[in-house]
Each structure stands twice: as C-alpha cells, then as structure tokens.
Amino acid sequence: MKPDGSSLIGFGSSAPGGAEFLAFDPARGISLEPTFCSATGRDLERAVQLAAAAAPLWAKLSGAQRNKFLRTIADNLEKKSADLVARAQQETALPEARLKGEIARTAGQLRLYGETAERGDWLDARIETAQPERQPLPKPDHRSLLRPLGPVVVFGSSNFPFAYSVAGGDTASAFAAGCPVIVKAHSAHPGTSELVGRLILHAVRDCGLPEGTFSLLFDAGLTVGQALVQHPLVKAVGFTGSLRGGRALTDLAAARPEPIPVYAEMGSINPVFILPGALAERSAALVDGLHASATVGVGQFCTNPGLIVLVRAPAAEDFLKNLGAKLAATPPAAMLTAAICANFRKGVAARARITGVRPLPAPSADDARLSTVAAPVWFETSAQDYSSNPNLTEEIFGPSSLVVWCKDSAEMLAVAHDLSGNLTATLHAGTAEVAAQGALLDILANKAGRVILNGFPTGLEVSSAIVHSGPYPATSDGGRSTSVGTRALTRWVRLVCYQNFTEELLPPELQNANPQGLRRLVNGAWTNGAI
Ligand code: NAP
DSSP states (O other): OOOOSOOEETTEEOOSOSOEEEEEETTTTEEEEEEEEOOOHHHHHHHHHHHHHHHHHHHHOOHHHHHHHHHHHHHHHHHTHHHHHHHHHHHHOOOHHHHHHHHHHHHHHHHHHHHHHHHOGGGOOEEEOOBTTOSSSOBOOEEEEEEEOSOEEEEOOSSOTTTTSTTSHHHHHHHHHTOOEEEEOOTTSHHHHHHHHHHHHHHHHHTTOOTTSEEEEOOSSSHHHHHHHHOTTOOEEEEESOHHHHHHHHHHHHTSSSOOOEEEEOOOOOEEEEOHHHHHHHHHHHHHHHHHHHHGGGGOOTTOOOEEEEEOSHHHHHHHHHHHHHHHTSOOEEOSOHHHHHHHHHHHHHHHTSTTOEEOSOOOOOOTTOTTEEOOOOEEEEHHHHHHOGGGGSOOOSSOOEEEEESSHHHHHHHHHHOOOEEEEEEEOOTTTGGGOHHHHHHHHHHEEEEEESSOSOSOOOSSSOOOOOSTTSBTTTTSSOSSSGGGGGGGEEEEEEESOOGGGSOGGGSTTOTTOOOEEETTEEESSOO
C-alpha cells in the first residue's frame, strides 16, 4: 500500500487544484513523496453533502451492523499493519514497537466500541407506559433514547497517528453512535492518514454501507478545517491538539447561526503530588517510574506529568537529584514535527527567563543539525513563585516538567487549589499517610477527569470505566464527556422522546417487543424483557 496524495471524497478522490504540500520525516529531516493536494471548496462541499445524505441511513443501522463495520475496519488495519507502521515511522519518528502497539490498541478500541454499539445499553432507552385512567390527568406514553446527531468532523491528533487519528477514538465512537465521519487529516502524518482512510473505505464497501459514510480531506493550511466546522450540515466536531487550535474551532462553532458542540481535548499539565511517606517507602521506584512517564514518546503525551509537587526535605532533594541525573543522561530524540519542536524550544526558553525558576542539571545537548530533536529540560521553583506567575501553569508539550517545592502540606494544598482543569492528577502517598489525604484528593477530583493513586498518568487503558477528560482547558466541554472509553459514544447523540407512538412507528429499541433484548428502564425498573 502506498499513498497517492489525494483526499478521499466518498468513494472518489479529490480533483487537482488545491495547494500542495509534502510529508516530512522528522528523524531524517527530509521531505517525503508523494505530493499531497489540499481539498478544494468543491471537494469539501461534496464530502459534506455525501455525509448528510448518508446520515439518515446511518441513523437506522442496527448496532449489529455498526459492530460489523467497526470490526471490519479493525481487521483491515491489522492485515495491513506492516505497511501502516512503515509509513508512520517515516512520518512521526515513533519507534516500530510503539506503532505496532498503537495499531493493536486502535483495533481493540474499534472492536470495543462496536460491541458497545451492538449491546445497545449505552442508548439509555427509557419507557414510561401510558395510564389513560389516571386522575386528575391521564399519563401519556413516553419513550426516549439517544439518537445520532448526523455528520461529525474529526481533527486527528499528531501524537497518536493511529489511536487518535483517522480511525481513532473520535471516528470509532462516532461510527458506533451512528454518525458519518469526515476527517481533516493531520498534516504531520498525511500518508499514514490516507492509507488508513483507504482501509476504512474498503470496509464501507465490504459492509454495503452508503457512500458518504467516510471522507478524508487534506489541507496545507487551516481553511478546510475551519470551513468544515462552519458548514451548516456538520453537526458536531471532535478535536485533539493544542489549546489554541481547539479554542479557535470551538469559538467558530459557537459563532455559527446554529452552534454545534466541539469536543476538544487540549492542554493538560497532569500534576503529580509526591508525599514524604511515598519517598520513604519507594524513592528509587518513583525516580524510575516518573522518569519513564515523563520521557516516553519524547514527552509528547497529553497525559505527560508536567508538574511535580514536593515538600522540601532531604529525602525529596535526594529524590530530585537522582531523577535529575537520569534526565541528564536521557538522549535527545526527534519530536513529531518541526513546529512542535520549535514550540517546545520556545516554551522552555521562555520558562528559563522567569524569575525564581531554575533549570535542573544541564540536559544533553540537542542535535543542532535537526530542527526536530529535543532532550528533557526540567525546571524547579518555589510554591510562592509558582502561584504568583500564571505562565508557569501553561503546558510545555514535550519532555519538560516543573518541580514545585512546598514548605509543608498546607502549601501543597494551596498549589492543588490553584490548579486549572487537567486530564489527570496523581497522588503518591505512603501507607501510613494515605488515609489522611481526603482533603487533597477532593481538590484533585474537582480539577481532573482521572485521579490516580500511586501510579503514573501515561499509559491509558481504553475501557468502559476510563475517563479521558477534565475541566477547561483540558477539554472544551468542562469535562462532561470523555474522548476515550465507551462513554465517548454519547458525545455524538442527542435525546429524543416519542410521545404516544404506536408500536410500528417506534424505533426497534423502544418497541414493546424489545426485539434486540436491550436493557431498558421501564416504569422505573431496569429490565431486558419485553413489555
Ligand atoms: P494543533 O496545532 O492544535 O493541530 C491539531 C489539528 O487542528 C491539525 O489538524 C491542525 O491543522 C488543526 N488546526 C489547528 N489550529 C487550527 C485552526 N486555528 N483552524 C483550523 N484548524 C486548526 O496541534 P498539533 O499540531 O497536534 O500539536 C501542536 C500542539 O498541540 C503541541 O505543541 C501541543 O501543545 C498540543 N497537543 C496536544 C495534544 C493533546 O493530546 N491534548 C496532542 C497533541 C498536541 P494542521 O494539520 O494543518 O496543523
């Protein structure tokens, strides 16, 4: 499989005419063939019209049909894993083992969301049967469930070329929920995007689904993405990336004549609080664990631990000395794109200029020949300086973290209080002190979508219970939904109630016979039975 550089518009390709661009190999610093062509306005219009035409058919697909489609995509990805990994390695500089693992995770996620679609309990079907004799007023028959919104636009992330890109979590959950999808390919891995897009289209054809189920648009700039978000037939947007990009698209969607939801997963500094008891019990393991979590993937994870909070004491100083030595010995590595690396370098240079902030022992020198290579750069500061400088709360995407020294546990609580929204917050506590951390844990649960005890924030398990979300700026919707895990489906639906409908007019999920054996709330009691 090789990409040819054209956008995928339903079952067709884009017409030539859009601005051209090349993919880039960040490890070797060279451009890659072929030339990619931005989608034109006509391409975009056709992709959206096709998706809008497919939407009513998609809304009527059974959960079993959606499951079959998602399983077919997963099978296709696994069959072509070698080709996908080869191209993604060139475009992202991520190691082969990581990319293979990411394909397995993507396939697992597609299958999990497919099974969820088929099981149907996520639809939250509820029935209150009529009581015509009720006094003083008769009670009507009410039946409600979640229904798909229609065409969804997905902006894949740069740092997960499979799991959160073209066939990633947003796309998989939107399909599972019954929505056609248009992906705006990330310019960091266009060839990988095209190959995955073609595999999705094979699955569309093999499952006999309508053209317009899926399109993939390239763009050398930002106009295609912005036009998609503003298109009146687009009903929701999924985004993973920067706060600036996510906020720009959320604002555009809110300013439409008909505003639509944008589920943007953006910045997070993922604070890690380490208590004296944890250091007394397992300092060396904490050095290894934190180093691994902070440097994996050259720090390019939305769950990267970017803020480490310690109470100053000799054991904590030893801990940081050992961690600093490990960081200084960490070799530089290529980041995903030259732009991400330039942002990283700008961020650390700005942080180094802030009064009261000191760098940890000198990092290994970056490879000056490449514009993409970075080594870990950590800083330390006091809790007082941290709380008086809002710039210190900003994420630096890449291998940089800030250590905040507190005088005592009261100052630690104050740092926690001042946090803005995060995807995760972590507490490391010793056996004897953990029970007394209720106040700190309550604050952290108000600040993050996932609170971790004695673990590390990277390494996200995709499951029914996981939450990958958080108050703003971690996400644009205040943490009321998740972009990972089976609850992700509920972003692409809205509630509809049917009043006094006859059996044959109702969707099968709400019919008395309960033909799919769904779990439903019937007159206040959960049941899988018929009425
Ligand atoms: P990004 O710049 O926000 O881009 C993400 C996607 O949105 C890309 O497809 C991009 O188009 C598009 N986009 C960005 N701004 C836009 C705008 N104003 N209008 C229309 N489209 C827009 O993110 P990135 O390139 O992946 O990485 C840059 C930074 O994002 C990193 O330095 C980091 O801070 C953050 N990041 C966060 C996460 C996370 O998980 N939260 C993941 C990755 C990156 P192009 O493809 O044309 O650029």
